[in-house]
Amino acid sequence: MAHFEEVSKQSDLHPKPAGLVLQYGTAGFRTSANKLDHIMFRMGLLATLRSKKTKATIGVMVTASHNPEEDNGVKLIDPMGEMLTSSWEDYATQLANTEQDELLTTLKDIIKKEAIDMSREANVFVGKDTRSSSASLSQAVLDGVKALGGHSNDYGLVTTPQLHYMVCCQNTQGKYGEATVEGYYRKLSQAFSQLAKNASNRTDDQKHLSVDGANGIGAIKVREMESHLKKHMQLSVFNDGSRGKLNHQCGADFVKVQQELPTGIKINPGDRCCSFDGDADRIVYYYTDSQGDFHLLDGDKIATLISTFLKELLNEAGLDLKIAVVQTAYANGSSTHYLEKTMKVIVKCTKTGVKHLHHAAQEFDIGVYFEANGHGTVLFSDGAEEKIQQLANDANINDERKKVAFLLQNTINIINQTVGDAISDMLLIEAILAIKGMTVQQWDAIYSDLPNRQLKVKVSDRRVIDTTDAERRAVTPAGLQEAIDDLVKKYQKARSFVRPSGTEDVVRVYAEADTQESADTLAHEVSLAVYGLAGGVGDEPKPLH
Ligand SMILES: CC(=O)N[C@H]1[C@@H](OP(=O)(O)O)O[C@H](CO)[C@@H](O)[C@@H]1O
Ligand SMILES: [Mg+2]
Structure with missing residues (x-):
């Protein structure tokens, strides 16, 4: 041919x-x-x-x-x-x-x-x-x-999630929206305006958000969107690509892993800030306090905020829909504890990688999934969307329930259900904070993260490490899991696991414990175990302190 x-x-x-x-x-x-x-x-x-x-x-x-x-x-x-x-x-x-x-x-x-x-x-x-x-x-x-x-x-x-969105729009013959970037802005910003109506008299300060665009596509696109958001939001965009290098000392990954402010951002204590990654499918929030200390609100905090909001709306609407939160082993232990014990929602743990979380989330009426690094979204089953639609169209319900149904509908419309989306997640978070009249500090106070540390170890062949139980336990090489178990026992509230990265030629080590020092020491000790038992190459891992 x-x-x-x-x-x-x-x-x-x-x-x-x-x-x-x-x-x-x-x-x-x-x-x-x-x-x-x-x-x-x-x-x-x-x-x-x-x-x-x-x-x-x-x-x-x-x-x-x-x-x-x-x-x-x-x-x-x-x-x-x-x-x-x-x-x-x-x-x-x-x-x-x-x-x-x-x-x-x-x-x-x-x-x-x-x-x-x-x-x-x-x-x-x-x-x-x-x-x-x-x-x-x-x-x-x-x-x-x-x-x-x-x-x-x-x-x-375009951002990665914008392209996912347009593919979905095209293949649903416009049912999901119009397959253009303009159509995307229109759908999301309309939903945002509708939600923002439910927020009482916000000051300009409350509407203000600082965005670190990682010197990438997200900065360009959030600026494009700004005119659609009109008076509902006030954005200051930093790292917009006019000077700095893409992802260099900025962006969601840098902020999450380093647990510090990106370069190039000018903020005051208490200001609400967020960072996108290089293709704008991840977002993390943060602020500094009056002592200058940095506070991160990562994917786990975002999942908690969103699922709390949705659960409250479902209760008020009297809708019996099953809501679950999907996380990975990297989720902070405090978040899992809070979700299961205090909020009493179903929590599922999957392997790292968004496709695993996405599939797990599809099994519930409403599945909220987030990786700790800030990649995530919410999925509504067809049945759940229908029930919400029916309630909104029901002529016999009182104004209060009607209002809640309307909030749920606009929440569905603001979310990009195809994939994690920094812009869409940002709008949803801003809307929730506005509706609940919540500051970033109040959001942060829902639960306290356990101090944690992520490290990388170079080995000659990372495939020698095989894992099970959603990557939380190592099956091979022999002796490694026992060594980790023994180390973890030495610390309070401690947890640690190792897995071969799917995107870099390294083994990732995660540790959390009651203090930062313990988390750091445990991470280092586990790194040494990996280095010794899984064929470490180059210099032996050095202690952090
Ligand atoms: C600990 C961590 O953040 N891992 C990231 C990273 O995967 P690794 O397999 O850990 O390299 O990149 C993936 C793709 O972006 C992302 O889904 C995942 O969460
Ligand atoms: Mg990305």
Whole structure:
């Protein structure tokens, strides 16, 4: 077929460096930008096949999220705006690693295995972040789509969640919204304005929020959105990309891991601030107190705020819907304790990686899922949305319940249910704080985090560590879990676990305990155990103090 000749011809313009092996991991492909041209072309091919197979529009986002500017990456988006199904991740890896002269064979294998009707139309939405390499890499994706005869729509600079949103809108024939960036702003800002009406007389100070845009796409997009929010919100955007480097000493990942303010932000004690990551699918909040101490409100605090709000609304509405919070092993022990014991909501723990949380959240009427690092959203089942809709349309209910139904409807509309979304999460959090008349300090005081520490250990092959129980226990290498158990016993309220990272060539160590010093010491001791038992390379881990 003519398309295969074209693929062959075009792929020579996007050659694979011989021997290079990459894997479609937790967040797609991610590595130095200069190794990715062939990957992008081939993901254009794969997205076209996936589109033919699903008879729907597929998304391809060029970004490396919170990684340094020099890196890049690519993630595929499935028809309902969710991440690429795991069975196709293997195809992505196969296509990425097949040598130049075998490309057509691999492609034809996939077509055969999936029984893809090549005469079908294909449609692919493409987006990119602000990295300097993203322009040529997204062109390579477009070249791949074109080579296989697919149609594409290049959305240019968008946040990752905006592209997920637009894919979902397109495939639901506009039921989820209009598949444009403007449509996204309109839907979210209308819902925000409606919710903000329920907040009593807020001062300009209360409406003010400082945003660290990580010098990335989120800064551009939040500025674009500002005019839609009119008088309801007052934003100061820092790290907007006009000077600093992407993710360098700023952004959600930096703030979460370092537990300190990003550079480039000017704030007063008590000011409410938030940081996005490099593709604006994560958000964390924070403030400093009058002593200058830094206070972080991470994904766990966000999940608690949102689930408290929703639970109260459900109670007031008299709706019997099952609400659950989904976390990972990185969730602070205090948050889990508070959610289970005080709020009495179901808490589920999954493996790291948003797709795991997303799937677990789909099993409830309302599933609130957040990774501690601030990536998360809320999912409403079709049944839950219908019940809320019915209540809102019920002519026989009193004004109070009607108002609550209306609040729930607008809460659904403000949320990007396809994926974690910094902008959408920010608007929801701002609306909740406004409606509840809550300051950031009051939100922070719902429960106190246990002091914690995250470290990385370099080993020669991180796959020697195998885990179980949602990554909370190590099965191999022999003796490691026993060593961790013995160390944990020495401290109060302590917990620690280790797992191989899915995005970096390191083993991650997490520890929490009653004091920062204990958490730091425990993390260091566990790092030494990993280094000793799992083939550590380079210098032995040094104590933090
Ligand atoms: C501890 C941590 O924050 N891990 C992150 C990180 O995964 P690792 O497998 O730990 O490298 O990147 C993932 C993708 O962005 C994100 O989902 C996850 O939460
Ligand atoms: Mg991200």
